[in-house]
Amino acid sequence: MTDPSTAHAAVQTAVRTALSTQRIETPSWGYGNSGTRFKVFAQPGVPRDPWEKLADAAKVHEFTGVAPSVALHIPWDTVDDYAALAKYAEEHGIALGTVNANVFQDDAFMLGSVTHPEAAVRRKAVDHLFACVDVMDAIGSRDLKLWFSDGTNYPGQDDIRERQDRLAEALSTVYDRLGRDQRLLLEYKLFEPAFYSTDVPDWGTAYAHCLKLGDKAQVVVDTGHHAPGTNIEFIVATLLREGKLGAFDFNSRFYADDDLMAGAADPFQLFRIMYEVVRGGGLTPDIAFMLDQCHNIEAKIPAIIRSVMNVQEATAKALLVDRDALAAAQRSGDVLDANAVLMDAYNTDVRPLLAEVREGMGLAPDPIAAYRRSGWQEHIAAARVGGTQAGWGA
Numbered sequence: 001m002t003d004p005s006t007a008h009a010a011v012q013t014a015v016r017t018a019l020s021t022q023r024i025e026t027p028s029w030g031y032g033n034s035g036t037r038f039k040v041f042a043q044p045g046v047p048r049d050p051w052e053k054l055a056d057a058a059k060v061h062e063f064t065g066v067a068p069s070v071a072l073h074i075p076w077d078t079v080d081d082y083a084a085l086a087k088y089a090e091e092h093g094i095a096l097g098t099v100n101a102n103v104f105q106d107d108a109f110m111l112g113s114v115t116h117p118e119a120a121v122r123r124k125a126v127d128h129l130f131a132c133v134d135v136m137d138a139i140g141s142r143d144l145k146l147w148f149s150d151g152t153n154y155p156g157q158d159d160i161r162e163r164q165d166r167l168a169e170a171l172s173t174v175y176d177r178l179g180r181d182q183r184l185l186l187e188y189k190l191f192e193p194a195f196y197s198t199d200v201p202d203w204g205t206a207y208a209h210c211l212k213l214g215d216k217a218q219v220v221v222d223t224g225h226h227a228p229g230t231n232i233e234f235i236v237a238t239l240l241r242e243g244k245l246g247a248f249d250f251n252s253r254f255y256a257d258d259d260l261m262a263g264a265a266d267p268f269q270l271f272r273i274m275y276e277v278v279r280g281g282g283l284t285p286d287i288a289f290m291l292d293q294c295h296n297i298e299a300k301i302p303a304i305i306r307s308v309m310n311v312q313e314a315t316a317k318a319l320l321v322d323r324d325a326l327a328a329a330q331r332s333g334d335v336l337d338a339n340a341v342l343m344d345a346y347n348t349d350v351r352p353l354l355a356e357v358r359e360g361m362g363l364a365p366d367p368i369a370a371y372r373r374s375g376w377q378e379h380i381a382a383a384r385v386g387g388t389q390a391g392w393g394a
């Protein structure tokens with residue numbers, strides 16, 4: 001029989017290894033100015049172009065050690081030379097990651113992009129998606145993330161079934177253009193900007209399309225894209241079980257798609273999600289763990305650092321669940337004990353553990369304090385004048 005203290009040490013080592021090798025991708029648009037449709041509050045020192053967004057992202061990685069890649073959004077991050085952008089990222093100790101397509105801000109797409117009733121508009125949308133794959137080829141990116149604002153505002157406005165046919169056709173055209181190691185990640189969202197019907201409103205619709213497309217098509221779970229009270233961890237467990245969970249867009253929401261700091265609204269939900277990830281063997285590079293959030297009233301770089309730390313804390317707690325004790329309680333039908341095992345892990349203060357993990361990686365134990373001490377904020381505030389909006393209001 002294994003000595004309990006040896007077993008405990010082995011678990012501790014595995015937890016530390018998992019935490020130091022976890023990867024969380026940050027969004028380029030989180031570094032820029034953003035706001036609501038009422039007001040964008042400009043902050044001093046925000047990036048004026050994609051290059052400066054990367055310089056800020058490099059700081060997040062420097063102080064957390066687990067955020068080595070940045071997601072791009074095209075055309076918000078359009079540059080003349082993408083290979084040069086990738087090289088610049090590399091020189092700053094990071095890499096370019098997922099390419100997010102944007103077919104939601106062109107006048108032509110008022111009635112939809114890939115599901116638009118006119119073939120010429122659908123063609124324009126698919127051409128943009130092809131251009132995004134070209135960017136992926138230039139920067140060596142694995143994942144193309146697709147979110148469509150497509151839908152209708154009024155009953156009868158368009159044929160719901162035909163829109164699904166158009167969507168399927170566009171997706172399969174893009175899927176066929178992917179390289180061997182590239183993936184199509186399809187993101188669903190309950191509503192907004194369409195309010196009567198949305199063409200990819202839920203995981204079931206995304207799953208059905210991805211299943212037909214093939215192995216390189218996977219579903220994205222954006223935590224902000226569900227109705228209040230939705231059991232997101234059930235969706236995560238199901239998609240993982242089916243081998244169809246490709247990525248997360250982490251953020252918090254209080255009402256709708258608020259895009260606030262991950263783990264801010266409901267850290268317990270984030271823990272429950274991460275528990276299903278761990279339980280389902282999903283803590284691997286096959287699943288992209290991304291943030292998708294903007295920072296309107298709080299300082300951006302420390303907010304992104306905080307979000308990364310919140311995901312780490314939820315992951316640490318999920319890894320600390322005593323799986324044997326949980327399984328025993330579940331098998332014996334001991335409802336109270338099973339719940340208590342889960343809550344024990346959730347109620348553990350994992351901050352000292354994460355501080356130790358960081359020190360083991362040669363980092364300061366408190367990334368936000370280290371960032372503040374670094375002087376980067378003062379440097380960018382002095383050096384950068386006239387920062388850009390993230391893209392939403394642009």
Ligand code: LRH
Pocket residue numbers: 100147187189222249257292
């Ligand atoms: C849509 C969304 C999608 C977009 C991003 C900016 O609400 O979550 O992922 O690409 O916001």
Ligand code: MN
Pocket residue numbers: 147187222249292
């Ligand atoms: Mn998203």
Ligand code: MN
Pocket residue numbers: 189222224225257259292
């Ligand atoms: Mn969103």
